[in-house]
Amino acid sequence: MPLNKDAASAGKVMTTMAPYPVVPVPDDWSRPYWEGAKEQKLMIQRCQSCGHYNHPPQFICLGCKERDTTLEFEPVSGKGTVYAWFIHHDTQVGGFEDRAPYLVAAIELEEQPRLLLTTNLLNIAFDEVELGMPVEVVWEKANDDITVPQFQPSPS
Ligand SMILES: [Zn+2]
Secondary structure: OOOOOOOOOOOOEOOOOOOOOOOOOOOOOOHHHHHHHHOOOOEEEEEOOOOOEEOOOOOOOOOOOOOOOOEEEEEOOOEEEEEEEEEEOOOOOOOOOOOOOEEEEEEEEOOOOOOEEEEEEOOOEHHHOOOOOEEEEEEEEOOOOOEEEEEEEOOO
8 A cells, every 4th residue: 555645746756856956065074975976886984993884974983982993985785775755845945946746765775774874766656665665776967076876766
């Protein structure tokens, strides 16, 4: 049974969020993530002491809380499952007013429980999204510097 019975968005499919009127601005903490994305690699910060992934990047490892560890970005598979999702109807988000409604989801990456990444869900009807469904990263070039990781259903 479809989870969403919203008549305004039932059956709607977003195939892209492009063109991107607003793009991320990398800072020292997120730069490795965005540099990886530009090469279509999903890079997540990982503790070199305990192996815990931290996302978004942290000052100290959230796994072991060790202050002296090294935190490095490592590539992950880009596969995961839908942990939470909603249909975004708010037209107050600057630059995306004309996109609403669209899907926003927290993806639990397969590398670690509760390793969550917030994204849009593309290429699926709004009323076909299910919690726990397998998804994979799909890359959207926003401009020459920024490529955005989005997610779509994994082929079955
Ligand atoms: Zn750690």
